[in-house]
Amino acid sequence: MAVTNEHGMPPEMLEILDDEQTCAVEESGGETLSFDVPVGKKPRLDVFLSSVCDESRSRLKKFVEQGRCTVDGQLCTDADQKVRPGQRVELRMPAASNAVEPEEGPLSILYRDDDIAVVDKPAGLTMHPCPSCPRGTLVHRLLWHFPELAKQEGPRPGVVHRLDKDTSGLVIIALSERARLRLIENFAARNVHKTYLAVTRGIPAAEGTSDLPIGRHPTIKTRMAIVPEEKGGRAALTAWETLYASPTANFALLSVRLFTGRTHQIRVHLAQAGFPLWGDTVYGPNDKTSPAGRQLLHAWKLEFTHPVTGEEMRFVCPPPADFPHAMLALERGTRRVVLTGMPGCGKSAVLERLEKRGIPIWSADRAVAAQYQPHAAGWMLMHQRWGRAFFLEDGSVDRAKLTRLLAETPGMRKELERIIHPLVRGSMDDFFLDAVSRGLPVAAAEVPLWFETGWSVEGGASVAVIACPDGIRHARLRETRDWTDEKIAAVESWQWKQEDKIRAADLTVDNSGTLADLDSEIDRFLEAVKAHGDILAEKLAASWAELWASFEH
DSSP: OOOOOOOOOGGGOOOSSSSSOEEEOOTOOOEEEEOOOOOOOOOHHHHHHHHHHOOOOOHHHHHHHHOEETTTTEEEEOTTTTTTTEEEEEEEEEOOOOOOOOOOOOOOOEEOOEEEEEEEETTTTOOSSSTTTOOOOHHHHHHHHHHHGGGSSSSTTTTOOOOOOOEEEEEEOOOOOHHHHHHHHHHHHOEEEEEEEEESSSOOOOOEEEEEOEEEEEEEEETEEEOOGGGGGOOOOOOEEEEEEEESEEEEEEEESSSSSSSEEEHHHHTTOOOOBBTTTTTSSSSSSSSSSOOOOEEEEEEOOOOTOEEEEEEEEOOOTTTHHHHHHHHSSSSEEEEOOOSSOOOOHHHHHHHHHOOOOEEEHHHHHHHHHSSSHHHHHHHHTTTTBBBBTTBBBBBHHHHHHHHHHHTTTHHHHHHHHHHHHHHHHHHHHHHHHHHOOOOEEEEEHHHTTTTTTTOOOOOEEEEHHHHHHHHHHHHHHHHHHHHHHHHHHTTTHHHHHHHHHEEEEEOSSHHHHHHHHHHHHHHHHHHHHHHHHHHHHHTTTTHHHHTTT
């Protein structure tokens, strides 16, 4: 049975973008919702309706008993009746009150004539009245600014498409009935083109698409999900382009084009691709690390043919201030710190004090030691290359023998580094990525040979040298590690000189005094880390100038 409204339009002509189900408006002002029973199920009518409608089962049962439901075009008042796969179930919802009173409120109007208006909806404003939000909606403000909308019937005068409550941006408003009908046709024919800006967790490929079908979540009725078409999902197509990828790997800014208009389509497709929107607690992590109070999604561009004059219309609306503010906060993100220095400078003491302050730490020395354990990846590669040349009977590495061989065998140290360093580097990268994903403010990695390896950290890091006079360092090495002067000289010959490291570093930690002095120095150092992170973020943000200017066009 085809569903029509008072204008004789089938439901496909009333499909609208962004957050709307296909519906037909009855003469009473209510909505008739249409659903196909998916394959493999034979549920009771009220059970099926409760799985696809955002209403309680008891309320839906009452609607059925009131004669508001048909199955394959036949009236059905028995809520316990079983429905079969392929049957079409239609439910006429009660009419909402038409008594929508105008409410004064700010409204950014980009364009208006006798037939249409284009407005910039702020985030946090619900589009139209509903049971959970009977007042304070965009429609209430529209009636204040455009009194002529009161001539249109129903609780949604002028509304021909919708944005989620927490999505900002461009909305077309039909000010006349002739414009409303033509715009509905244009939306259904995909002749209205909308482009969004979105800020994602993580960085997708430069370009991407998703054509996975979308339907109501099988168990959580207020959510949408990827649902096979044979189980009720509807065709959906989303395409995106990465406009900016943060060097911190914390976020990306995307331009997103919708080719269909399923509920929550952008949010569902990007989340399924592994890149949920920052601030989206429904389809992304429900954590407290987001710097935004809403999902960062903005209706940026709008292109359509004027429904009355035929003129080609194009509008561009830059995103609100919470976009750059959130991006800057994400650019700051986790402050990555690399600690380096000469043997005996006190790296372990610094790490211990950072850890006591709740800062996650990682040590290259510990990572190397893990690779030296029997049957670890590094151990196996060394065993393949040098046999048992420096292994003890129990399979462990004889560190003293290895150190001697490195000093005596030309080229061996470089070869060992080519084996071990990539494994250790991977461990460090995983450590920093984990800190970023958890939204931690600071993470510190100790890498004695940072400058010598030529490593870098994706997204940048503050490199700090733990500085200590040679005399103090050498005395510590002799007293605490039993190093000889020959071993000290051999190990330091592999490294940059301390003064060269200090010149190349961003920050220094002075460890020439007592442990009490070091505690005070750590506090000063962490303030310096914060300041340096702010400088890095501001430099990155400065590179947005050209990008942000493009949002005006």
